[in-house]
Amino acid sequence: MTDKMKTRFPLGRGIILAVLLLFSVIQLFPLVWLIDFSLASNTEFFTSKLLIMPKEIQWGNYPRAFIDGHFLLYLKNSLLVNTLAVVVVLVLSICSAYAVTRMRWKFSQAAKSVILLGMMIPIHATLIPNYMIYDFLGVRDTLWSLLLPYVAFSLPQGLFLAASYMESVSKEIEEAAIIDGCGTFRLLGSIITPMMKSSLITVMIMTYLNNWNEFMMASTYLSTSKWKTLPFSILEFTGQYRANVAVQFAVMTLTAAPAIIIYIILSKHITKGVAMGAVKG
Amino acid sequence: MLKDKRVIAILIAPSLAAFIFAVLAPIVLSFVYSFTNSSGIGRFTFVGFENYSALAKDRAFWNALLNSALLAAGFVLIQHPIAILTAWLLDRVGGRLETFFKTAYFIPNIISSAVIAILWKYIYNTNFGLFNVIARFFGGEGVNWLGTGVAIWSVLVVLVWHGFGWGMLIYYTGIKNIDPVLYEAAAIDGCDDKKMFFAITLPLMRPVIQVNVTLALISALKQMETVYLLTKGGPGNETQFVATYLYKQAFQSGNYGYGNTISVVFVVICLLTTAFLNRLFRERGI
Numbered sequence: 422m423t424d425k426m427k428t429r430f431p432l433g434r435g436i437i438l439a440v441l442l443l444f445s446v447i448q449l450f451p452l453v454w455l456i457d458f459s460l461a462s463n464t465e466f467f468t469s470k471l472l473i474m475p476k477e478i479q480w481g482n483y484p485r486a487f488i489d490g491h492f493l494l495y496l497k498n499s500l501l502v503n504t505l506a507v508v509v510v511l512v513l514s515i516c517s518a519y520a521v522t523r524m525r526w527k528f529s530q531a532a533k534s535v536i537l538l539g540m541m542i543p544i545h546a547t548l549i550p551n552y553m554i555y556d557f558l559g560v561r562d563t564l565w566s567l568l569l570p571y572v573a574f575s576l577p578q579g580l581f582l583a584a585s586y587m588e589s590v591s592k593e594i595e596e597a598a599i600i601d602g603c604g605t606f607r608l609l610g611s612i613i614t615p616m617m618k619s620s621l622i623t624v625m626i627m628t629y630l631n632n633w634n635e636f637m638m639a640s641t642y643l644s645t646s647k648w649k650t651l652p653f654s655i656l657e658f659t660g661q662y663r664a665n666v667a668v669q670f671a672v673m674t675l676t677a678a679p680a681i682i683i684y685i686i687l688s689k690h691i692t693k694g695v696a697m698g699a700v701k702g
Numbered sequence: 703m704l705k706d707k708r709v710i711a712i713l714i715a716p717s718l719a720a721f722i723f724a725v726l727a728p729i730v731l732s733f734v735y736s737f738t739n740s741s742g743i744g745r746f747t748f749v750g751f752e753n754y755s756a757l758a759k760d761r762a763f764w765n766a767l768l769n770s771a772l773l774a775a776g777f778v779l780i781q782h783p784i785a786i787l788t789a790w791l792l793d794r795v796g797g798r799l800e801t802f803f804k805t806a807y808f809i810p811n812i813i814s815s816a817v818i819a820i821l822w823k824y825i826y827n828t829n830f831g832l833f834n835v836i837a838r839f840f841g842g843e844g845v846n847w848l849g850t851g852v853a854i855w856s857v858l859v860v861l862v863w864h865g866f867g868w869g870m871l872i873y874y875t876g877i878k879n880i881d882p883v884l885y886e887a888a889a890i891d892g893c894d895d896k897k898m899f900f901a902i903t904l905p906l907m908r909p910v911i912q913v914n915v916t917l918a919l920i921s922a923l924k925q926m927e928t929v930y931l932l933t934k935g936g937p938g939n940e941t942q943f944v945a946t947y948l949y950k951q952a953f954q955s956g957n958y959g960y961g962n963t964i965s966v967v968f969v970v971i972c973l974l975t976t977a978f979l980n981r982l983f984r985e986r987g988i
Contacts, residue, residue, distance in 0.1 A: 434794075434795075437791045437794060437795060438795070440787075440788075441788065441791055441792060441795065441803050444784070444807065444866075445803055445806040445807060447863070448809065448810055448863070449806055449809065449810075450832075451810075451825060451832070452810070452813075454832055455821055466829075466830045467829060467830050468830065468835070469838060469839070470835070516712075516713040516714070516716070516717070517713060517714050517716075517717035520710055520714040521714070524706075524713070525704050525705050526705065526710050532714055532718060535718070536717055536721050538721075538725075539721055539725050541920075541973055541976045542729070542969055542972065543923070543924045543945065543968055543969060543972045544924070545924065545945035545948070545949070545965075545968070546728075546729070546732065546945075546966075546968045546969045546972075547724070547728040547729065547732075547965070548945075548948075548949060548952075549732065549948065549952045549953075549958065549961050549962055550727075550729070550732045550735070550962065551728045553735075553742075554731065569720065569724050572724075573723070573724030576717055576721070605709050605713075630811075630812075633814065634813075634814035634815055634816070634927075635927075636814070636815070636816050637926055637930070637949075641953070651814070652814050652816035652817075655816050655820055656816060656931075666824070669820070670824075673817045673820060676814070676816070676817055677813045677814070677817045680812045680813060680814070681809060681812055684808070684809065685805070688805045688808075691808075692804060692805070692808060692871055695871055695872075696871055696872055696874075696875035697875075
C-alpha cells in the first residue's frame with residue numbers, strides 16, 4: 422500500500438479488491454463459459470455445473486467453425502471494409518475540419534452543423550430508405566453499400582474531434598508555412614496531420630469500434646456472401662448448425678477473438694480513445 | 703489563400719456529399735414514403751396522414767418507447783451508479799491491478815453484438831443455460847427467461863451488462879482528472895471516505911455524469927442489434943424497440959409505407975431528445 426493510499430483512503434484495500442473482483446467476474450464469466458463450452462462435446466452440455474470439464478477437449482470444433490463459418494472470407498471482408506472506412510473517414514475529417522475551422526467562407530459554420538447533425542440521426546431510421554436507394558442504383562450487395570453508410574455515420578464524430586483539435590491549437594505554424602509558399606494540401610499532409618496524431622488515433626479507434634461490430638446494415642443491404650462481414654459467421658451458423666451447439670460456441674469464440682486480441686494489445690490507446698471520444702463527442 | 707473557393711470546395715464537398723447521400727436523402731425519401739401505402743414492390747398510392755394516425759394508436763409502438771424508457775432507467779439507476787462506484791474504487795487501486803480491472807471491464811464492449819446476443823440466448827437457454835443452472839443450484843426451477851412477461855427484463859439485463867464497461871471507463875477518466883490535492887486537503891481536514899465521495903468526487907464529476915447520462919438516454923432510444931438477435935422483439939411485441947419495430951414492419955410484414963412513418967417519427971424523437979437534454983444541461987450551467 423502506498424503512502425498516498427494510507428492518507429487518502431482508510432477503506433480497506435481488501436474490500437475494494439473484492440468488490441472490483443466481483444464485478445469483473447460478472448463481466449467476464451459469460452465469456453469464460455463460452456470458451457469452456459466451445460471445447461466440450463454436445464452431449465456434455467446438459468450439466469448441473471457452472472463449467473464443464475470435457476472428457477476429451479474437442480479441438481475439432483474449431484476447424485469446423487473455421488471452415489464452415491467462412492471465417493477467413495468474412496474476416497477479410499471485415500478488415501477490408503473497415504480499413505477503407507477508417508482511411509476515408511480520417512481523410513475527410515481532416516479536410517472538412519480544416520475547411521470549417523481555417524478557411525474563410527460564408528457557410529463554414531452551417532456546413533459544420535449540417536454534418537454534425539449526422540451524430541443525432543439514428544442509423545436504423547435509414548435502413549429502409551437506404552435499402553430502396555441502393556436497390557434502385559444497383560449498388561445493393563456491393564462493397565459500396567457498406568462503405569458509404571459506414572463512412573457517413575462515422576464522419577460526424579471524426580469532424581467533431583478534428584475540428585475541436587484545430588480550434589484549440591494556434592495557427593502560427595500554419596501561417597508561417599503559408600507565407601513560405603506551402604500549398605493547402607501539402608500543409609494538411611505534412612504539417613497538420615502529424616500534429617494531430619492523438620486526435621486522429623481516437624477517430625480511428627471510434628470508427629473501427631463502431632463499424633467492426635455493425636451487422637444490421639450489412640444484413641439488410643447484402644444478400645450474397647461475397648462481401649459479408651465477420652458477424653455473419655455466427656448468424657449463418659446458428660441457422661445451419663442448430664443442433665450442434667458446441668460448434669456454434671466455437672464460432673462465437675473465433676469471431677470474438679480478433680477484436681479481443683487487438684484490444685489487449687492496444688488497450689491503452691483504445692481506452693484513452695474511447696474516453697476522449699465520448700467526452701468530446 | 704484561406705478564401706480560395708476551389709480549395710474549399712475540394713475539402714468539404716466529399717463530406718457534404720457523403721452526408722447528403724447516406725443521411726439526408728434517405729430521410730427525405732422516408733418522409734415521402736411515410737405518406738404512402740407502399741409494400742416495397744409494385745404500385746402504391748398516397749394515403750395522407752393515415753400512417754401517422756395509425757401510429758398514434760399503435761400499442762406496439764408505444765410499448766417500444768416504454769421499453770426504451772425502461773432501458774434508460776436501467777442505465778441511469780443501475781448501470782451508472784455501479785459504474786461510478788467501480789470507477790471510484792478502481793482509482794484507488796493503482797499499479798497493475800488497476801490496469802487489469804480496467805481492461806477486464808471493457809472486454810464485453812469489444813465483442814460484437816452478434817456474439818453477445820447469441821451467447822446470451824444460450825445463457826438464457828431453458829435446459830443448459832447458465833441462469834437456469836444457477837437457479838437449479840439454489841433449488842429453484844428452470845425459468846423460460848425469454849418467455850412472456852420475463853423477456854423484457856432479460857433483455858435489459860444483457861444491455862445493462864454489455865454497456866457497463868463503456869460507462870465505467872468514461873467515469874474513470876473523469877475521476878482521474880480530479881486534482882489529487884483536493885483529496886489530500888480534505889484528508890487533512892479530517893474528511894472520511896464517504897464525505898470525500900459526496901463532497902468532492904460527485905460534484906466535480908457533474909459534467910462527466912451529464913455527458914454520460916445523455917449518451918445513455920440516446921443509446922436507450924437507438925437500441926437495436928442485440929435485441930433483434932436475442933428476441934426479434936418477441937414474444938409478440940413485448941421486447942420491441944423503435945428500431946426493431948420499424949424493421950419488422952418494413953422487412954417482415956411488407957409495410958414499407960408504415961415502416962417509413964416510424965422511421966420519420968424516430969428521427970424526430972431522437973432530435974428532440976438530444977436538443978432537450980442539451981438545453982436542460984446547459985440551463986443548469988455547465
